[in-house]
Amino acid sequence: MAIYTADSLKAELNDRGWRLTPQRETILHIFQNLPEGNHLSAEDLHTRLHEQGDPISLSTIYRTVKLMARMGILRELELAEGHKHYELNQPYPYHHHHLICVKCSKTIEFKSDSILKVGSKTAQKEGYHLLDCQLSIHAICPQCQRSLFPV
Numbered sequence: 001m002a003i004y005t006a007d008s009l010k011a012e013l014n015d016r017g018w019r020l021t022p023q024r025e026t027i028l029h030i031f032q033n034l035p036e037g038n039h040l041s042a043e044d045l046h047t048r049l050h051e052q053g054d055p056i057s058l059s060t061i062y063r064t065v066k067l068m069a070r071m072g073i074l075r076e077l078e079l080a081e082g083h084k085h086y087e088l089n090q091p092y093p094y095h096h097h098h099l100i101c102v103k104c105s106k107t108i109e110f111k112s113d114s115i116l117k118v119g120s121k122t123a124q125k126e127g128y129h130l131l132d133c134q135l136s137i138h139a140i141c142p143q144c145q146r147s148l149f150p151v
Contacts, residue, residue: 012071023056027064031074031088037109039077039085072131089132097135103144 009028010020030045040048042065046058065086069076077085077098090096095116099108112135119133140148 009073018067023060024064024068026054026056027061028068028073031068031086034088039087039107041083041085043083045086075132075134077134078136095133097137099137099139101141101144102138103140103148106141106143 006020006025006028009024013020013024026049027045030040030048034040042058042061045065046056046061049056049061065074065076068074069086072089074086075089077087096109096111097115099110100106115135116133120130123130123133
């Protein structure tokens with residue numbers, strides 16, 4: 001996994017016959033500057049862009065985040081909210097996984113070298129190039145357990 005800059009994204013897009021549009025560069029910049037632990041849905045990204053004066057259409061945002069996820073630049077996450085979220089796909093040692101409460105959607109990030117090692121080893125064994133390895137654990141947090149099962 002590489003940490004992408006605008007130049008490296010441009011080179012990779014050019015290799016695939018695509019170009020680095022101003023919209024793609026702006027979206028990459030948003031994710032590069034997203035505080036650790038934050039995840040954005042396409043709708044969240046659309047709102048943020050409009051608030052900063054970048055009127056990028058929602059359809060362009062959807063196409064761009066899907067493309068960047070397929071390229072391994074972004075991680076596509078299934079959190080408990082019923083729609084996908086995205087974050088920058090960071091290399092080791094920043095690589096992490098998610099523990100998600102299905103009731104309140106609270107998400108905790110955690111690291112596990114063993115999960116990444118198994119994913120990497122399996123991909124390598126089968127001749128694949130690893131882009132991402134993520135584990136999402138869906139559970140009920142202690143606070144929601146107390147509200148569901150009062151003592």
